Amino acid sequence: MAKQIDPAKMSRRQQVVETFRMSKEVDRALPWWMLGAFLVFGAIGFGIFWILPGSGTFALVMAIVGGVLVGLLAMMIVFSRRAQRAAYARLEGQLGAAARALTMLRRGWQLEEMIGFTKQQDMVHRVVGPPGIVLVGEGNASRLRPLLTSERKKHERVAAEFPVHEVVVGPGEGQVRLPELVRHVRKLGRQVKPAEMTDILYRLKALDAQRPKVPLPRGPVPTSMKGLRQNLRGR
Structure with missing residues (x-):
């Protein structure tokens, strides 16, 4: 069994990767939702930047960059919402x-x-x-x-x-x-x-x-919640 790592000791990239991995175990469609959000909103972003005043190569580059940024933002919003839902699904029914x-x-x-x-x-x-x-x-x-x-x-x-x-x-x-x-x-x-x-x-x-101190059992589920709190909310 893999040793659980304290999220506080992970880098931001490691926390995001761990959150994605644990969320995907519950929500198999998560990668497709993220891809769909990137493509759809990226295309919308491209279109918005393309119709702005300007022409030539500069306008094309700005439209591509704008589309990618809008697509990435939409993808992270979808990731945040569905990962949070998956985290609660993992928690439900467990002690504590x-x-x-x-x-x-x-x-x-x-x-x-x-x-x-x-x-x-x-x-x-x-x-x-x-x-x-x-x-x-x-x-x-x-x-x-x-x-x-x-x-x-x-x-x-x-x-x-x-x-x-x-x-x-x-x-x-x-x-x-x-x-x-x-x-x-x-x-x-x-x-x-x-x-x-x-x-x-x-x-x-x-x-x-x-009061007597009775610690709650720890496990892999809190990692997902901490990853969401520290990364998806930018704290």
């Missing part, structure tokens, strides 16, 4: 999938994985960000409900004046599907200021100090 997806939240967000759990491997993660405190549960909905209620009470005791949100990941009614999780959390709005977030995190330190 919600925590892996939540790593897509970067600037202005603080993620703590598995702050609560059951013996049946149901778990609750916490994100602190502009909406306040967001408790994200994954697992069996009936077992998660008392676990989320318990965690909510703990958090309200130490940060009563700040909003606490509950999210359950899953396909059921009132739940949020994994591919929509990050967008759903972001759409909870801005209810706390950056300075207040610092205050929240300080208050939660004492609460977290009482």
